[in-house]
Amino acid sequence: MDVKVKERLCQVCGESKQIGRNFCAFTCESCKAFFRRTALKTIQLHCASNGKCEINVQTRRLCPKCRLKKCFDIGMRIDFIRSETDNKIRRQLMIEKKMKKLLQDMSAYSGDSSDNDSNANSGQEFPESDGNSSAIDDMDDWIEHTCDDSQGSSRQVMDIKYCLSGKSDILTEIRQKAQKLAVIPMCKTLTDYNGINQLESRRIDELLVATNVF
Amino acid sequence: MDVKVKERLCQVCGESKQIGRNFCAFTCESCKAFFRRTALKTIQLHCASNGKCEINVQTRRLCPKCRLKKCFDIGMRIDFIRSETDNKIRRQLMIEKKMKKLLQDMSAYSGDSSDNDSNANSGQEFPESDGNSSAIDDMDDWIEHTCDDSQGSSRQVMDIKYCLSGKSDILTEIRQKAQKLAVIPMCKTLTDYNGINQLESRRIDELLVATNVF
DNA sequence: AACAGGTCACGAAGGTCA
DNA sequence: TGACCTTCGTGACCTGTT
Numbered sequence: 001m002d003v004k005v006k007e008r009l010c011q012v013c014g015e016s017k018q019i020g021r022n023f024c025a026f027t028c029e030s031c032k033a034f035f036r037r038t039a040l041k042t043i044q045l046h047c048a049s050n051g052k053c054e055i056n057v058q059t060r061r062l063c064p065k066c067r068l069k070k071c072f073d074i075g076m077r078i079d080f081i082r083s084e085t086d087n088k089i090r091r092q093l094m095i096e097k098k099m100k101k102l103l104q105d106m107s108a109y110s111g112d113s114s115d116n117d118s119n120a121n122s123g124q125e126f127p128e129s130d131g132n133s134s135a136i137d138d139m140d141d142w143i144e145h146t147c148d149d150s151q152g153s154s155r156q157v158m159d160i161k162y163c164l165s166g167k168s169d170i171l172t173e174i175r176q177k178a179q180k181l182a183v184i185p186m187c188k189t190l191t192d193y194n195g196i197n198q199l200e201s202r203r204i205d206e207l208l209v210a211t212n213v214f
Numbered sequence: 215m216d217v218k219v220k221e222r223l224c225q226v227c228g229e230s231k232q233i234g235r236n237f238c239a240f241t242c243e244s245c246k247a248f249f250r251r252t253a254l255k256t257i258q259l260h261c262a263s264n265g266k267c268e269i270n271v272q273t274r275r276l277c278p279k280c281r282l283k284k285c286f287d288i289g290m291r292i293d294f295i296r297s298e299t300d301n302k303i304r305r306q307l308m309i310e311k312k313m314k315k316l317l318q319d320m321s322a323y324s325g326d327s328s329d330n331d332s333n334a335n336s337g338q339e340f341p342e343s344d345g346n347s348s349a350i351d352d353m354d355d356w357i358e359h360t361c362d363d364s365q366g367s368s369r370q371v372m373d374i375k376y377c378l379s380g381k382s383d384i385l386t387e388i389r390q391k392a393q394k395l396a397v398i399p400m401c402k403t404l405t406d407y408n409g410i411n412q413l414e415s416r417r418i419d420e421l422l423v424a425t426n427v428f
Numbered sequence: 429a430a431c432a433g434g435t436c437a438c439g440a441a442g443g444t445c446a
Numbered sequence: 447t448g449a450c451c452t453t454c455g456t457g458a459c460c461t462g463t464t
Contacts (some may be wrong), residue, residue: 018449020440030448036442037447061447079262082441086260090442094453232458234431244457250433251455275456296432304433308462435460444451 011074012067013060024077031060035071038064039078225288226281227274238291245274249285252278253292 009016015028022032038045045065047053053066060067072078082090222233229242236246252259259279261267267280274281286292296304 022440028448029450032440033442033448080441083260087442089257090453236431242457243459246431247433247457248455278455294432301433304462430464432463433461435458437456437458439456440454442451442453444449446447446449 023080025075227271237294239289
């Protein structure tokens with residue numbers, strides 16, 4: 001029972017909400033975020049009380065130095081924070097993944113069945129651009145004309161565009177696909193249909209597209 | 215006896231449950247899944263302890279690099295993992311099998327018990343509507359016989375039908391395309407609508423993929 | 429029965445923004 | 447700073463084939 005209670009309280013500040021195992025210790029969300037942000041920083045922290053501050057939910061934000069010290073004391077491990085290069089790679093992979101999906105969607109709606117999976121080496125880097133800005137412009141057009149942004153739904157597309165600045169190879173491909181796009185239905189025909197949620201109406205869209213009727 | 219005990223423990227992590235010969239070594243289910251997922255990946259794994267982590271049930275998830283190393287060390291073989299193309303083919307075959315069964319169900323519902331179709335090419339056909347006695351009628355029949363409306367669940371299908379009324383040419387076209395694509399169970403999947411769950415929409419995806427449209 | 433792959437809820441990382 | 451979110455790896459459980 002003692003252990004159970006322990007596991008339900010943040011070992012750093014005593015918080016009782018959102019407790020989980022973070023960086024090898026049971027902590028709350030805020031101490032987790034604090035440790036992630038602070039532990040790797042090299043700048044010297046300063047404590048006004050000679051490093052003897054008590055850390056609880058109320059005081060935890062008053063002295064970062066003592067809070068961080070307690071984090072280490074209760075066993076939070078710095079080596080469980082992913083390295084910046086690791087994170088960079090992950091972000092890159094995520095972007096490529098989204099890109100691929102975007103291209104698939106475009107292919108589907110333009111009826112372009114020539115989209116081949118033969119691209120075996122997915123971990124490859126995109127070639128650098130020579131400053132082709134018109135591809136970006138084209139993408140802007142495409143975003144503007146094909147996305148219903150009434151609910152911020154094209155935000156991810158914008159992110160991808162931003163991240164891809166200077167990667168004209170794939171942008172050229174996008175432009176080609178985009179040109180084939182006769183019409184629009186990217187953002188769901190039956191969205192507000194009573195009872196059918198977004199996922200389902202998306203499936204219906206796909207079925208209709210599969211028939212090549214619309 | 216020693217050997218028997220050995221065979222009842224995962225050679226990677228020492229787990230004692232669900233042991234079997236997996237990829238040429240005696241392992242638990244989780245190490246099997248881990249090896250299947252990880253062994254073929256090309257991305258570089260990183261170990262914080264210079265590749266000297268001890269792997270047991272508690273620690274196995276902490277360092278993928280050392281876990282994978284141990285997998286190889288105890289003799290798990292990467293060539294026992296099926297290739298992606300192999301898996302693709304298998305999935306394709308499974309889908310065709312399922313579609314065949316669905317087509318049979320379909321035939322049963324449409325009262326098309328006579329197997330002597332004049333079209334000899336595929337063996338499985340959409341029930342032919344005589345003349346243009348109205349595709350809508352056919353659809354009505356089909357809806358009536360395949361939808362469980364005990365909870366108003368076929369309402370969406372009916373609405374779709376209504377939207378298509380007066381567009382019998384489109385309906386005919388859909389049927390023709392459907393014949394060509396050998397996709398019947400479009401609405402069959404929606405029949406069980408009670409909220410389309412994840413599994414079901416997954417089926418729809420599979421069917422679409424099976425048509426080679428995308 | 430044995431052994432491949434598939435599924436999905438869940439835990440624990442990082443990211444975002446008021 | 448911290449509440450909330452997304453993403454991805456994990457492992458128990460499942461399906462299908464031999």
